[in-house]
Amino acid sequence: MFQILKPGDTIRFMKYAKPASFLSLFLVILAIGIIAVKGFNWGLDFTGGTLIEVGFEQPADLDQVRDVLTDNGFPGAIVQHFGSTKEVMARVAPLEGVKGEVIGQQILTALKTNIDQGVEMRRIEFVGPNVGAELAENGGLAIIVALACILLYVSMRFEWRLALGSVAALGHDVILTLGVFSLFQLEFDLTVLAAVLAVVGYSLNDTIVVFDRIRENFRRVRKGGPKEIVDISLTQTLSRTLITSGTTLFVLIALFLKGGAMIHGFATALLVGIFVGTYSSVYVASALAVALGISREHMIPVEIEKEGADQEPVV
Structure with missing residues (x-):
């Protein structure tokens, strides 16, 4: 007791x-x-990867964005709002033999096709593994x-x-x-x-x-x-x-x-x-x-x- x-x-x-x-x-x-x-299980901050910022015409649903990226070959992408609900930043792991610009274009195409035709690319950066x-x-x-x-x-x-x-x-x-x-x-x-x-x-x-x-x-x-x-x-x-x-x-x-x-x-x-x-x-x-x-x-x-x-x- x-x-x-x-x-x-x-x-x-x-x-x-x-x-x-x-x-x-x-x-x-x-x-x-x-x-x-x-x-x-190192995150993209340590392994490197591609950072993409896009703008939507309407407030974006982050869960929907993650699902679209996963279905298009980018599993584990880190997705978050920045600035407003219409602005989205996504960080994806590097793909061997694929340049950051190509990855950014693939993501932009996937978002336009599945979510919003008016999505615009704001910024794209590549962080190397070094x-x-x-x-x-x-x-x-x-x-x-x-x-x-x-x-x-x-x-x-x-x-x-x-x-x-x-x-x-x-x-x-x-x-x-x-x-x-x-x-x-x-x-x-x-x-x-x-x-x-x-x-x-x-x-x-x-x-x-x-x-x-x-x-x-x-x-x-x-x-x-x-x-x-x-x-x-x-x-x-x-x-x-x-x-x-x-x-x-x-x-x-x-x-x-x-x-x-x-x-x-x-x-x-x-x-x-x-x-x-x-x-x-x-x-x-x-x-x-x-x-x-x-x-x-x-x-x-x-x-x-x-x-x-x-x-x-x-x-």
């Missing part, structure tokens, strides 16, 4: 730290294996640099054991989120990459709040070992964590269900990342800091004795 916490009660989070750590390690290894075997590969490389470097800067920041503000715990939690969140996209072969585009970076920031914010309370309690609470202090801190910040994560998840669920195909991947990445990030703040960041031997002495600042402080004042 579940019991309602009374004032002063403490949830023993660290009691389950060891099995939770093994679970996290297993999931990370599994996610890395899935990524290595299945890879990612540009997409560069975006993928730069995106990976952005995540690595962000983690390195976070490690440096937390080390200076808190303590290196907490810094390693926070970076391990962020890496855990990123790898599991990427593993979900690889497992289900969800399309990975620039919006998903932005969501992954947002997960890093969100998870760090949650972890910093917990670490602030841990540092405060190490200095304030005189009884209890590191595990007890961490349990007290996690219990005290639990309501804030649940309220913040819960309200964020409500918004993301609405985006996931009603936001449309263009931000489906973005919402999915944030849903997975925030759920995993809330867990990792407890059983990765805090648990690893305890495992590394965090203690009260590490949280108390060293008092620097000023030169001449022990001398008698001269009258």
Whole structure:
């Protein structure tokens, strides 16, 4: 039976730290294996392709446009409005041996034949695969640099054991989120990459709040070992964590269900990342800091004795 916490009660989070750590390690290894075997379903932002902007005489139905493109040999085309409901932008994967101009003409012909004779070409661009590969490389470097800067920041503000715990939690969140996209072969585009970076920031914010309370309690609470202090801190910040994560998840669920195909991947990445990030703040960041031997002495600042402080004042 579940019991309602009374004032002063403490949830023993660290009691389950060891099995939770093994679970996290297993999931990370599994996610890395899935990524290595299945890879990612890269979107057109990374693979390259042709971008076409067309104008309709009447408001365009995006689902109808997608169906027409699929029936005419362009499956998986990304279609969206831009500017107004009469303006449509479509991005299609490159076809081997076919130039971008030819692809654009084929799409324009298909739209005129099946939807609107008055469709006009507004713009056509071709993005080569080399540009997409560069975006993928730069995106990976952005995540690595962000983690390195976070490690440096937390080390200076808190303590290196907490810094390693926070970076391990962020890496855990990123790898599991990427593993979900690889497992289900969800399309990975620039919006998903932005969501992954947002997960890093969100998870760090949650972890910093917990670490602030841990540092405060190490200095304030005189009884209890590191595990007890961490349990007290996690219990005290639990309501804030649940309220913040819960309200964020409500918004993301609405985006996931009603936001449309263009931000489906973005919402999915944030849903997975925030759920995993809330867990990792407890059983990765805090648990690893305890495992590394965090203690009260590490949280108390060293008092620097000023030169001449022990001398008698001269009258």
